[in-house]
Amino acid sequence: MRVLKKRLCIIGSGVSGLHLAYALKEDFDITVIERQLPDQIRKGRIMSTQVHFGSTRTRETRFNVPEWGEQTLIESIHITIGNQKLFVGQLQEPALSVDQRLYYSHSIEDLIDKGVSFRFEKVDKESVEVLIDEFDLVIDCTGKNGTLLPFPIEEDLSPFQTPQRKCIVGYFIGIKANTPLGVSVTVLPELGEMFEIPAITEHGPVTILFIMAIPDSDLDVFKGIKNAEEFTLKVRRTVQQFFPEIYNRIEGENFALCDENSFLQTALTPVIRKPYLMIKNKLVVGCGDSVFLNDPITGQGCNLSSYCAEQLYETLTEYKNSKWDMKTGEAYWNRTKQFVKEVTEWTNAMTKPLPEHVVQLLLQGTQDQVKANEIAEWFANPTKAYEAFFSTK
Ligand SMILES: Cc1cc2nc3c(=O)[nH]c(=O)nc-3n(C[C@H](O)[C@H](O)[C@H](O)COP(=O)(O)OP(=O)(O)OC[C@H]3O[C@@H](n4cnc5c(N)ncnc54)[C@H](O)[C@@H]3O)c2cc1C
Structure with missing residues (x-):
């Protein structure tokens, strides 16, 4: 007798919804509900920055998510504190940043x-x-x-009532790339941070400048900016004042947003939720930012969303032939909880002044390439970062 496939509805086709759809589509009857058409996403405003590290890219291969070529692979993490460049750590596996407008719209069309x-x-x-x-x-x-x-809400993992950073993002052309090609992280104590990320867009390669300003600090200077022109000018001035090494790589008048929608200002209050519930005697679950929303300061959101999508896939597949209930929800949460905790607690700690023992580790990285590589790997494998921040051993 032919067994009917269970019918699943995924609401939202961001990283979590897309990775779930790719993973689940053979075993289940999937419907995805998305508020925007692919063309609206493609031509709309940028939503985020994103770096898919090695484990996320391995998952993309596992689930046959479209590939993007190798042209802008991110091989390293550059660390600067204040105006002092500390080191460049090598990633064990290359990472990739694809504009979500391109990634999401293309993947939706591919799934259709x-x-x-x-x-x-x-x-x-x-x-x-x-x-x-x-x-x-x-x-x-x-x-x-x-x-x-x-x-x-998981209160232990949700200590904040307000955003810890103002997020200011632009996708630019006209910046000479850093070498070796990598993500640059600059920490300005008491002001905030800058992430510089090489990325792929529909217009070709760009450099993302992502300023994270501590609210009301001297870096929090983007209030009232209304259009792309004002934004670009403000970024140029802010980079000149606070990030001179990047400013030296700006190529005069070539410096511009890659399109009129490639800038964004936002601020998030992080909140972590238990990702399952029974409603009307049926299990419902959450995946990605809807339930695990962290500050973007450690660049983990896409990677955590993808990780949790894989864990949910494994859970639903394991329980494929039973009735989905609280036990299934608990099994999903038990699989994900520890990693969610590690990412969240590391990320929350990064919004505070760096602890002294972490500053010492960063300084060791200036003398020791192995240590520098280990620190770069914190971003690809946040369990390592969690251990470095919190282990008492
Ligand atoms: C400024 C900023 C910078 C970031 N930088 C990084 C980074 O460097 N690295 C990283 O890994 N992460 C980063 N993140 C986080 C990352 O963007 C998210 O974690 C990731 O996109 C979450 O994926 P998601 O699928 O859960 O949600 P989303 O990507 O937000 O996708 C949600 C989807 O659901 C749709 N939708 C929403 N509501 C509805 C509705 N009611 N009905 C139907 N459809 C709906 C939306 O249109 C969208 O397509 C950053 C976030 C921000 C804001």
Whole structure:
């Protein structure tokens, strides 16, 4: 007898929804609901910055997520504190940053070609109830704007009531790349940070400048900026004042946003939720930022979303032939909890002044390439960062 596949609804096609759709599409009947058409995403505003580290890229290969070529592989992490460049650490595996507008729109079209059903509409708190009736499982992957379902907050992992950083992002052309090609992290104590990230966009390679300003500090100077021109000028002046090494690589009048929508200002209050619930006697789950929202300061959001998507895939596959209930939800949370905790506690610690023993580790990196490489690896493997920050051994 032919067994009908269970019907799953994924709300949101960001990293978490897409990775789930690719992973689950053979075993289940998948419908993805996304509020924006691929073309609206492609031509819309940037949503984020993103660096997919080695383990995320391995998952992308495992689940046949589209590939992007090798032209802008990120091989290293450059660390600067104040105006002192400390070291360049080598990543064990190269990373890649693809503009989410390109990644998401292309992947949606690819999934449609592969037979996955999409509905393009915005789900709200009322319509999600209808979806819970319609499907065997609803997965909330709606990202940072707040979950559609009342997943309970994990208070121990959610210490903040307000954003810890103002996020100011622009995708630029006209900056000479750093060498070896890598992500540059500059920490300005009491002011904030700068991430410089080489990335791929529809227009070709760009350099992302991502300023994270401590609210009300001297770096928090982007209030009231209205358009691309004002934004570009403000970034140029801010980089000149606070990030001279980057300023020296700006190529005069060539410095410009790669398109009129390639800038963004936002601020997030991190919050971690238990990612499962029973509603109307049915399991519902969350994945990605909708339930695990961290400050972007450590660049872990996409990687954590992808990790949790894989863990949810493993859980649903393991429980494929049983009724999905609290036990299934608990199994998913038990698989993910420790890693969520490590990423979250490291990330939250990074929003504070660096502890003295971490400053000492960074200084060791200036003398010792092995140590420098280990520190670079914190970003690819945040468990290592968590151990370095919190281990008492
Ligand atoms: C400024 C900034 C910088 C960042 N930098 C990094 C970084 O360097 N590295 C990194 O790994 N992470 C970074 N992140 C985090 C990263 O962007 C997120 O963690 C990641 O995109 C989360 O993926 P997601 O699928 O959970 O949500 P999203 O990528 O937000 O996708 C959610 C999707 O759901 C759709 N949607 C939302 N609501 C609805 C609804 N009601 N109905 C239907 N569809 C809906 C949206 O249109 C969207 O397509 C950054 C975030 C920000 C804000």
